[in-house]
Amino acid sequence: MLKILGKAASINVRKVLWTCDELDLAYEREDWGSGFRATDEPAFLQLNPNAMVPVLIDGELVLWESNTICRYLCAQYGQGKLLPAAPRARAEVEKWMDWQLADLNNSWRYAFMSLVRQSPAHQDPDQLAAGIAGWNKMMGVLEQQLQATGAYVCGEQFTLADIVLGVSVKRWLMAPMARPDYPAIAAYHARLADKTAVFAG
Structure with missing residues (x-):
């Protein structure tokens, strides 16, 4: 059986869990990361020297990097x-x-660390403003794509791109900051929310 190492709250772990859900794959998951077992433990570092989740174990195969795991x-x-x-x-x-x-x-790195993680090292107001503006600008790229397709990122069919971007959309919508009105993203978010409990979690 597949084994996934990483806490379910992690955005990158959720990509993998959602992919497993879509593919009907059974797996075991172990909690690793902040609030659980530390990823700098030697046992974990042997699997991923970057000390980050998720890690996938499939028999003798050990993979890290969430998008690679999903592929x-x-x-x-x-x-x-x-x-x-x-x-x-x-x-x-x-x-x-x-x-x-x-x-x-x-x-989104600076804005997320400042607004959500409340990191003391990420509280410069000018950098925060620039971070929010940059994040919103990138989401505008996605808005244009979704306006063009009218459905999912690559067209009428739900694909792996929607999994990795879906969790990113959720992070953007949950951040306590001002956002432009992007109606195509709002409709996309609602469409994805109907697909899986992993997305809603």
Whole structure:
């Protein structure tokens, strides 16, 4: 059986749990991370030297990096679900997954650490304002895409891109800050909320 190491509250762990839910995969999960077992324990570091969750164990295979784990689960067990086999369709999904990881994630780091984590090192008002503006700007890119598709990120079909971006949308909506009115994102959020308890949690 698959084993997932990481607390369910982690945004990156939720990507993996949601993927398992969509693919009907059974798994065992162990709580690791803040508030639970420390990821700097030697046993955990042997699995992931970055000391971060999630970690997936599938037999002798050990994987870290949440988007990579989700891709693997789809490729190994998905039978074409969530991640298309056709190169062009797959590239479209992976483009948005990479955008989430490289561009969107970087845009919210300062604002999230300041507003949600209340980090003393992230309380500079100018940097916070810039962080909020940058985060909202990146979400505007997603708003434009969703206006164009009218459904999910890559079109009519729900894909892996929607899992990784769905949890990011939820984080943006829950942050205590001013946000533009993005009606396509609001409709998208409601659409995703009907899919799985993992998203609602």
